[in-house]
Amino acid sequence: MADSCASDAAPPPSIGGGSFLIAWQLKDKNVLIVGGGEVASQRIESILTADALITLLAPAKGVHARTKELIDTYPSRITYYDRRFSGPAEIHKMDMVLTALDDVNRSREICEMCRKAKVPVNAADIPELCDFYFGAQIRDGPLQIMISTNGNGPRMAALMKKKIQSALSGREGEAIERVGVLRAQLKERVPGVGGALGRKRMKWMSEVCNIWEVDELMQLDDAVIKKLLDEGWEKDCVPTLAQLNGQRKRNISRRAASAVSSDPNQWLPMIGSFALGAACTMLIVLARKK
């Protein structure tokens, strides 16, 4: 293919064209939100997830019901002022600014002030002025997932979100929490940072996560954790949950039983087929009798 490149070399493999997806830390940081409509209410919820302190500027007459509800519910997190944005002085102590205004020109001005003050900014509906974009989000305790279509529409992001949600059981967050407790108790039992021991600890934890299913990791209560550390870590191996419980066979047979009984869609056709088989045979017998 013809290439406008001056060099004769093949063009490098393309890996660009995307965004830099990150988990921004906002705990007790100051975030300014300008505007109080429906979009602002969505912004407030995202920001509250990250434990930030919000300053909200919006004339009361334009404040959405959901925004009002959030202001009332989180008074220690949201400081609300019933007025418009007044100028650059509002920005200086901020760690992040979000605008959600109908007035595009005012949004542009605020973005310019933020850029000068080196404060990260997002302006709703003006992508070219944004330091960062939002995406569809899934939250399950410590598990957070973001889906970005890189500007190809929120609808497709929502579709992808639905697809991903259907692949998750909704108990992954709990499993992640239990693994966190296991890791903490292992560190308590074998303290120290880095080195050969740190690597051994990390490798053993990895193996547990590889061998145990999500539903099994959820069962890591204090008793199971103690047993796993005693029978696993101390003996330099990773037993399965079934091995730990000494009920491998029972577990398997329970699983086989549930495979038959859990889903009516599975056994209804079988009953139908049984009846059909019986009926056909009866018909043949009756036909022969005549």
Place this chain on the structure above:
Amino acid sequence: MADSCASDAAPPPSIGGGSFLIAWQLKDKNVLIVGGGEVASQRIESILTADALITLLAPAKGVHARTKELIDTYPSRITYYDRRFSGPAEIHKMDMVLTALDDVNRSREICEMCRKAKVPVNAADIPELCDFYFGAQIRDGPLQIMISTNGNGPRMAALMKKKIQSALSGREGEAIERVGVLRAQLKERVPGVGGALGRKRMKWMSEVCNIWEVDELMQLDDAVIKKLLDEGWEKDCVPTLAQLNGQRKRNISRRAASAVSSDPNQWLPMIGSFALGAACTMLIVLARKK
């Protein structure tokens, strides 16, 4: 439950404890990476995804093979200096700084300089100094997904990534691209920003994405797009792909057929039940005869 809160009011519903997941925009921005080891090579790859311009500082003797390969492959994107970080002057023109050093104290110093200069910074292995964290990433063209366990270990993030990947067909990126083309052609046909027309366009696009499956959206080539705009947008409706192709009935019957024939696990038990029904009836008849 007892609460240390001074107020009598019920505590607000907890939605905190998470991060603020965002898609940072780095196109042609300046990113400084300090260190050239394996971790640095992973950072470089993430940053290249977002089309940034990288300045890399690392003495040649510590440069990892993968880092070297990236320097050689993307000379227009990576400016490499065979030396250590020299001081605050290196930071001033940067939009972001990432350190990947074994020297924790040096990393801390660089983070402090960045904070003073209001430049976002991530220091590998020193979470408390980071403005942002990384997560497990999935990329499929315009589709990007990030999975964060909020510090509960990369292993669980990798597990979740595997689970999510297995729910995706790997063709979602292409479907998103095709929808982007459809949206562009609709805008070309009915130009204008915002207003009632903008809302109507957005609503129609949403309906297409809701009604069409991912595998169908992938089939939006130029001919299908033209047909969909002619038969759908112009007539104020959203036909299915099957309707567009004039093969609605054929499609439905194909789907019904596949529901029976695709999975042996579905019809084997039914054959067994049929045989069992027949056998039982035969036995009853034979027993009666005697």
